[in-house]
Amino acid sequence: MTVRAAVAGASGYAGGELLRLLLAHPQVEIGALTGNSNAGQRLGTLQPHLLPLADRVLEPTTTEVLAGHDVVFLALPHGQSAAVAEQLGPEVLVVDMGADFRLKDPADWEKFYGSPHAGTWPYGLPELPGARAALEGSKRVAVPGCYPTAVSLALFPAYAASLAEPEAVIVAASGTSGAGKAPKAHLLGSEVMGSMTPYGVGGGHRHTPEMSQNLSAAAGEKVSVSFTPTLAPMPRGILATCTAKAKPGVTAESVRAAYEKAYADEPFVHLLPEGQWPATASVYGSNAVQVQVAYDEAAGRIIAISAIDNLTKGTAGGAVQSMNLALGLDESTGLTTIGVAP
Amino acid sequence: MTVRAAVAGASGYAGGELLRLLLAHPQVEIGALTGNSNAGQRLGTLQPHLLPLADRVLEPTTTEVLAGHDVVFLALPHGQSAAVAEQLGPEVLVVDMGADFRLKDPADWEKFYGSPHAGTWPYGLPELPGARAALEGSKRVAVPGCYPTAVSLALFPAYAASLAEPEAVIVAASGTSGAGKAPKAHLLGSEVMGSMTPYGVGGGHRHTPEMSQNLSAAAGEKVSVSFTPTLAPMPRGILATCTAKAKPGVTAESVRAAYEKAYADEPFVHLLPEGQWPATASVYGSNAVQVQVAYDEAAGRIIAISAIDNLTKGTAGGAVQSMNLALGLDESTGLTTIGVAP
Amino acid sequence: MTVRAAVAGASGYAGGELLRLLLAHPQVEIGALTGNSNAGQRLGTLQPHLLPLADRVLEPTTTEVLAGHDVVFLALPHGQSAAVAEQLGPEVLVVDMGADFRLKDPADWEKFYGSPHAGTWPYGLPELPGARAALEGSKRVAVPGCYPTAVSLALFPAYAASLAEPEAVIVAASGTSGAGKAPKAHLLGSEVMGSMTPYGVGGGHRHTPEMSQNLSAAAGEKVSVSFTPTLAPMPRGILATCTAKAKPGVTAESVRAAYEKAYADEPFVHLLPEGQWPATASVYGSNAVQVQVAYDEAAGRIIAISAIDNLTKGTAGGAVQSMNLALGLDESTGLTTIGVAP
């Protein structure tokens, strides 16, 4: 089986990473590539690392251009996916890498995005309970946010096993590609090299309700999330440090057992041996997730830490993994667990 | 007044930063510079950024060499300061940049360092309640750890004003100079560039009891600390993200007011205007501390964040600030609040 | 003596670095600070590392605002300085950090900048033969470009001593702050971290004629320059690798002797001991220049290498050094040779 895939939004970081992965996917043929302000430009100029596509030219993002594909990936600014998706037939697999269809509660959407809620699609994080089944055969996929991917995989096993109190405290460091390719002064190399700085502090980051949604589902009760993202001086990677108070009776052994159980058969999540901790460099360019967990007896808290590549497992790799499931392919097709290091 | 200062341990990062600051101090004359394995080497080789001292040669760390100074700074490995300090007379100001004399509770020391406790000296963080008075005229100073400096200044106002529950959750990112100059494979540039990774997770980091000691003193009750340090791809800087559950009745206004009161007259701590967040680049090479605080009403938590230069305010700058107080000089002499950015 | 200084263009990197230095200058009082698009904004927002000036507000760049100062620094886009300078009286010291008054040959200016030549002012690189005398008492100063500073100091001693053939080949690596603060996609942190890339290859960089002008003056004959600048993943610093074929009879000793002679009494240029090589980290934030030279007998070439901080000695430090000379102050006032490292 060969599927023909279009990418709407091929000039940005998410689109570029998706193309990198699709080029290595044995069952995908790359079809239309679109952009808006960049339509008409050579991909060799916009994405010089994608040599095999150097001579391709971006087309405008229109229904006509996107028609006639088996899969359409949307790497568009938030709020633009619904209109495009509506124009594509129900037989086309639409994989939305934006936020539009991730949240279940319209109130969450409206509070954090300020526009009417477009709906909810099957959620592209197969490792969560029930998610894989929902993706199989689906024609619509909402790819998770990069932070919710890292945080949910770090912490859901503790909640699924009823080990943690429903108040999670999360601090995550992200590489700068998570902030996108649009030029802004605070994202200049001169500003970010040598600097760590937080943003969206105090509950304002739009990924907060998505994390809460995932952890609450695992816990079977509402989990509140205190989330502080920080910008780190590196192009890629998320390190999520996630802690929650342990429920009474929790031990280091019970924590470890819960994580071993959760990740025994997952192809992309690697629970590290005790004593070894995740590093974003180890998952650079890979779809792997490194997870480690500790129980701090003195403080009475569980500390779960994950490392992902925000562009791969956090965005484009998650999209391909979900596409594989939706199309009935082996989930790992075209994806690697091998990082590019050092 | 001119004081003559010796530096024991002048080849490492702490010693080098101290010399950088002492060279700019109008009332300090730099005396003996010592090392151990590096004794006999030119400082121009070991610290090529200290041009005015390029032709100085390191001497061995002996009582004879250190004798005859008004101030002796000890930048030695943990556990070595007590023996050296004993040999220096009570009229000499000894400023210990190691951990030996920071902790009050011998049990804490023994648990985290595994050796007999050497004692407790006045604590070189003048911004803490009561600390400044204890430093004035003292002949012994224990310079705080870099993480406890960042964390205590971020969080003590909340505890001093009884706004926070006594369970702090802290995640801090540090530049690599905090790990020292001894060559280790995991600290190679190839390993750290592009990578974020935690260490000492689960309560094991030696700075944990020092943070708890400071916050407990401010709170008037025992404050437990969950502390996760992470290594960030930058040479200098600590960004400490510190959160605690708010006590009942806390509001954004009461939190802000507590911080404004705490830092109204501090020369080195800068509470940022609302909406602006600390960045380590802004305090690069300076003794300034940037602090900001938010109240996340949905999560019910106070989030206080600080940025320092781990080598300046976090080590050598704190040492000079304390020396100034101990000698009766203006506290800011020789120190700057201006960072080197971008 | 206290001089009152205005800075036109205080929101950019050059202006920010200048303010950092002026704040430490004992005889300067900082007067008006101006910007264009940023007029009306707090400096604490634009330059958060300059804490003592955080509450200053930028004014528009007008003759009225700049009037009444002893010194006016112009950190303006190329081509704008002449109009502003004309409005300032001949008794005001005007220090232009742009390119407008650096070149002597109008044909060079017109070829590389495409506009009419505004004139030539005394050149602010006191280490060049004759330059110091021309600066003393001058009311107009043209601060050199950052690359010409690094390259001229690396190579002029070889030309002044008639050791090198008049064809210089130069490859220099610059930190990203040299490209300024205006947001452009190729300067994003995501793009520059982990990447080295050249630009302006083949003779097109505007600093090329300025280098040729300086080296030709030293040589007493026209020196052609092949110059390739590269962008390096660091915020600051220039490492200039400069080579030229040795004239007949040159030896390693004669090369060394020429450099020792040239820099025997220079306060800011440090000829390193043999075997030690310049590093940009060693001059971070300092006005020092590290220089080293070798004679490659097999290839018959002299290789001279310099490291500077592009914003300090390469721009704002050079400006202050020249101001000191123009005002009759000690040349080193307010400047340091101590770098911030590691």
Place this chain on the structure above:
Amino acid sequence: MTVRAAVAGASGYAGGELLRLLLAHPQVEIGALTGNSNAGQRLGTLQPHLLPLADRVLEPTTTEVLAGHDVVFLALPHGQSAAVAEQLGPEVLVVDMGADFRLKDPADWEKFYGSPHAGTWPYGLPELPGARAALEGSKRVAVPGCYPTAVSLALFPAYAASLAEPEAVIVAASGTSGAGKAPKAHLLGSEVMGSMTPYGVGGGHRHTPEMSQNLSAAAGEKVSVSFTPTLAPMPRGILATCTAKAKPGVTAESVRAAYEKAYADEPFVHLLPEGQWPATASVYGSNAVQVQVAYDEAAGRIIAISAIDNLTKGTAGGAVQSMNLALGLDESTGLTTIGVAP
């Protein structure tokens, strides 16, 4: 066909990169992995990015361990390969990633390495004239040095087309992984981040005769090389800026034509469109080479610039490419021209 490959020296950067590539090679089965001081350790500890091999344990580098493979890769310190290779039968393909068999002239070897010359094997840079044919079916391959790979591919077309005078001037910037994984103080992250510094200046770098050998062969006359390597603050990548005086009659068109001809059919070398310049980020983790060339008429020089990943095309990718040729496989098997960016 499946070949069984052993890797001697699997714990270092070259060995790790080789394993990353071999894991993706459809016709390679990974056999013995050896180390010396690291024998007995898990690969998951030493190379945490190679998840599929995490549970493999390093064996000692002995003849017994290396026996029974179709291919043996040697990633050993210089000087150790000959002894190991001798023990392996002539039917085994031995690919040496060290320097031992690269140089043809024993005098060059002895001058730069100080030990007796072991011999010369077919040279693993297929893009050079005649090299591909020599590799096909060979049982011994000497993988080029990383700098000679970048430099030879940048410059040989100019020499092959008789466009350049036989004196090349080369300045190259390398990521830190080129310096290996053995911990040394000057390679610490604290030292390299934010710094550019040269080393081996003046003709002393061991890759110099290898470059000269390659360029001389292309030119048909002895080409002298002035080579200055610099260490750049990035983990991977080489940017080589290579210039030579143009021979009389050379034009921009004749230069361009020579490069277009040289690289018209090369699968891994990408001559960029005019106006676009190589960037190491674009070839991160890929076997591609970006090349661009300009003719500076004013200076009379050709400037050819290449970007490679020092660990991929510069070492392990070149090794796999050569293995493919030696085994009669498609040259590109298991290799990619797609970089991991940003």
